[in-house]
Structures are given as C-alpha cells and as structure tokens.
Amino acid sequence: MxxxxxxxxxxxxxxxxxxxxxxxxxxxxxxxxxxxxxxxxxxxxxxxxxxxxxxxxxxxxxxxxxxxxxxxxAAAGLVLNQAAVKSYLQAADTLQESFGLIGELSLRDLLSLPGVMESREGTAGLDPVSPExxxxxxxxxxxxxxxxxxxxxxREGDYLGADLEQRLSHLEKLHEDMVELAPTVVSEYRDKLRQRLGELNDGTFPFDEHKFGMEIAIFADRCNIDEELTRLHSHFEQCRSLLRGGEPVGRKLDFLIQEMNRETNTIGSKCNHLTLAGCALEMKAELEKIREQAANLE
Incomplete structure (x- = not known):
C-alpha cells in the first residue's frame, strides 16, 4: 500500500x-x-x-x-459583565495618559476580551476544565x-501506486526487448564488418582472420550490457516490492529511480545499436514520468 x-x-x-x-x-x-x-x-x-x-x-x-x-x-445564556467592561476602559485610559498611546477599543475588541460575557450562573467564557x-x-x-x-x-496513494506499476510493466517490456536484442549486436557488427572489409579488399592486402577476431572480441567487450540489464531487473523487482509494502517508499523509490537512470544511460552509451539506443531513450522518458509521480508518495 x-x-x-x-x-x-x-x-x-x-x-x-x-x-x-x-x-x-x-x-x-x-x-x-x-x-x-x-x-x-x-x-x-x-x-x-x-x-x-x-x-x-x-x-x-x-x-x-x-x-x-x-x-x-451557550451564547444564548450569556450576559454582559459591565464591571469588567468598565475595568477594561479605565485600563485603556490609564495606558493613554501614562504612555501616550493612541487608539481606541472597538466593540468587537471589547466583546472578545475575557470576562466581558458571562453565563447567567456567573461562569465566564469557557467552562473550567483541567488541562489534562x-x-x-x-x-x-x-x-x-x-x-x-x-x-x-x-486513496490517492492507491491511484499513484497503480499508475507506477503500470509504468514499471512498460519498463519491463522494454527490458525484455533489450535482453533479446543484446546478443545480436556483436553478430550484426561482425557480419557488417566482414562485408565492408570484403568490399574494400582489392587484393592489395591479405585478410587476417586472427586480427579480425580480436577486433570483434574488443567490440563485444566494449558493448556488453549484461550487467546493466541484470541490475535493471533487480531494481524493477525492488520497486514493485516497495509499492506493495506498507512503509513510506518515497525516498527509496527516488534512489532506485536514480540507479535505473544511471544503468539506462550506460546502456545507451555502450550498446552501439540503433534499436537498443531507441529502447534506452524510451526507458529514460518513462523513468522521468515515474520520478514525477513518485515525488508525490510519502
């Protein structure tokens, strides 16, 4: 909740x-x-x-x-305490004469002063009760x-929670697409590189399969996003667990959203693949919407 x-x-x-x-x-x-x-x-x-x-x-x-x-x-049974009114007016005159203060007591001011109105039984204002x-x-x-x-x-929290879970489902769908696309990045790069080298090779230089393999291995290491995808999956699970719990979640969600943004940025910079980069960009946009909604949660 x-x-x-x-x-x-x-x-x-x-x-x-x-x-x-x-x-x-x-x-x-x-x-x-x-x-x-x-x-x-x-x-x-x-x-x-x-x-x-x-x-x-x-x-x-x-x-x-x-x-x-x-x-x-209670007010219907109140009577004016004329002695209290006279005392207040005399005190006001004394303040003006002694200190040169300017101003007059209005009718509203007088009626709001303690003791001016009393119950017929003689009890003033609020009935006496103990502080406890x-x-x-x-x-x-x-x-x-x-x-x-x-x-x-x-009620508002339930609505926000349902909206966030729906957005998390969208993130998970994007994550699934990334998991499927990630293994194809290296193979596509290898095929394109081999084709390009074949087009450029006019017979003046030999094709070195060993160097070609090293180039592919370096590229595969540089664009590997398995760790980022694994951490994203873990963050999704933690978010769902928080939303379904009964404790305040706002600050924890804010931290997790920052972490998911960090992983998404890393994926975008490492993937070197147009479709994967598009998924990362869409994920960042959805995370921003989640961040705005999560800011309203306790």
Missing part, C-alpha cells in the same frame, strides 16, 4: 461552551514538517498535538488549524481529522 503526501481532513466537536473545528491538510515535502495554528492560550498543547500528527504521517508538510467559536446555545481533560479532547478532535486526511492519502 502506498500513501500520497497530499490530503485533507476536517472534524469538529462541542466542548466547554465552544465549537472547536480542526482542519488538517498536507502537501509534498522532503521531510515531515508540522505547522500548527490555534488560539494562543492553547499553545501549551502544541508539542502534544504535533506528536499526534507524527504518529500518522512520516513525510510531508502538514498544516493544522484549530479554531474555536462560542456555542450558540482539554488536552485529551483536543487530541481526540485532531485524531478524527487525521483519520479523514489519511483516508484521502490512501
């Missing part, structure tokens, strides 16, 4: 008089980078929530946004959005 690095998940929960929403999205990245944005007074839970993300995701940039809005039902309970609920909500994100990453 392959996992894409692209995904999106969302969840929400009601807690302590607030509606808390969790939004998680991930994109391609070389490493695992978690960026978390949430209310300032909850930043104490940042490390715990980042570790929760890292339990699910091993690679990619993950943006986590946690918002809270006062629950409508709040941390547990935040982890629970984040976990739900991560599950949604992982489902999307799995």
């Amino acid at each position: 392959s996992f894409s690095m692209t995904g999106y998940g969302q969840s929400s929960l009601q807690f302590g008089g607030y509606k808390i929403t969790f939004e998680v999205k991930s994109v391609n990245h070389r490493y695992c980078e978690v960026v978390l944005r949430m209310p300032r007074d909850w930043m104490v839970y940042e490390d715990v929530l980042k570790r929760k993300v890292q339990q699910h995701i091993k690679r990619g940039r993950v943006d986590v946004v946690i918002n809270r809005e006062r629950d409508e039902e 309970v709040l941390s547990e609920r935040l982890e629970q909500g984040l976990d739900q959005s991560l599950q949604s994100l992982m489902e999307m990453r799995v």
Whole structure:
C-alpha cells in the first residue's frame, strides 16, 4: 500500500461552551514538517498535538488549524459583565495618559476580551476544565481529522501506486526487448564488418582472420550490457516490492529511480545499436514520468 503526501481532513466537536473545528491538510515535502495554528492560550498543547500528527504521517508538510467559536446555545445564556467592561476602559485610559498611546477599543475588541460575557450562573467564557481533560479532547478532535486526511492519502496513494506499476510493466517490456536484442549486436557488427572489409579488399592486402577476431572480441567487450540489464531487473523487482509494502517508499523509490537512470544511460552509451539506443531513450522518458509521480508518495 502506498500513501500520497497530499490530503485533507476536517472534524469538529462541542466542548466547554465552544465549537472547536480542526482542519488538517498536507502537501509534498522532503521531510515531515508540522505547522500548527490555534488560539494562543492553547499553545501549551502544541508539542502534544504535533506528536499526534507524527504518529500518522512520516513525510510531508502538514498544516493544522484549530479554531474555536462560542456555542450558540451557550451564547444564548450569556450576559454582559459591565464591571469588567468598565475595568477594561479605565485600563485603556490609564495606558493613554501614562504612555501616550493612541487608539481606541472597538466593540468587537471589547466583546472578545475575557470576562466581558458571562453565563447567567456567573461562569465566564469557557467552562473550567483541567488541562489534562482539554488536552485529551483536543487530541481526540485532531485524531478524527487525521483519520479523514489519511483516508484521502490512501486513496490517492492507491491511484499513484497503480499508475507506477503500470509504468514499471512498460519498463519491463522494454527490458525484455533489450535482453533479446543484446546478443545480436556483436553478430550484426561482425557480419557488417566482414562485408565492408570484403568490399574494400582489392587484393592489395591479405585478410587476417586472427586480427579480425580480436577486433570483434574488443567490440563485444566494449558493448556488453549484461550487467546493466541484470541490475535493471533487480531494481524493477525492488520497486514493485516497495509499492506493495506498507512503509513510506518515497525516498527509496527516488534512489532506485536514480540507479535505473544511471544503468539506462550506460546502456545507451555502450550498446552501439540503433534499436537498443531507441529502447534506452524510451526507458529514460518513462523513468522521468515515474520520478514525477513518485515525488508525490510519502
């Protein structure tokens, strides 16, 4: 099973008089980078929530946004704390007089300040809860959005994996063609060289079979691609094994693709055969497409 690095998940929960929403999205990245944005007074839970993300995701940039809005039902029972408002206004006047600061508190600013709105029972804002309970609920909500994100990453990863396996099959077909053509390179060269020498020989020089054989042996050694073809076959098998496994494969695939490119370049430079060179060129083009797709895998 392959996992894409692209995904999106969302969840929400009601807690302590607030509606808390969790939004998680991930994109391609070389490493695992978690960026978390949430209310300032909850930043104490940042490390715990980042570790929760890292339990699910091993690679990619993950943006986590946690918002809270006062629950409508809870807000219906709120009353204005006029004493708190007066205290805030007096503090603002003192700051202006003492430090020469410029600016005024708007209605929105006042309503967002702690203690300005209270429940009818006298409890302000968020219902008092222990840090442990709040941390547990935040982890629970984040976990739900991560599950949604992982489902999307799995679907996208399955699509990418199927596409890569199809492209690997094309590479294997090209590899089979190369294996069949490789033994004919030397024999074709030998026949063409013998024919050319026969056409050039006007009887002024003797034909030396020994030197001819040495020339063919040197050519055969120089254009031999058996080792490169064997390594390519091994790389194909490793790629399939990675795609069908359950571990992150992006970096390993990237390394294998580099190795396959290296072997293909060597074949192209050594083969000295038009059809083989064409196969190598087509293989390089397909490897580039595989590299682009593999860059999206975790």
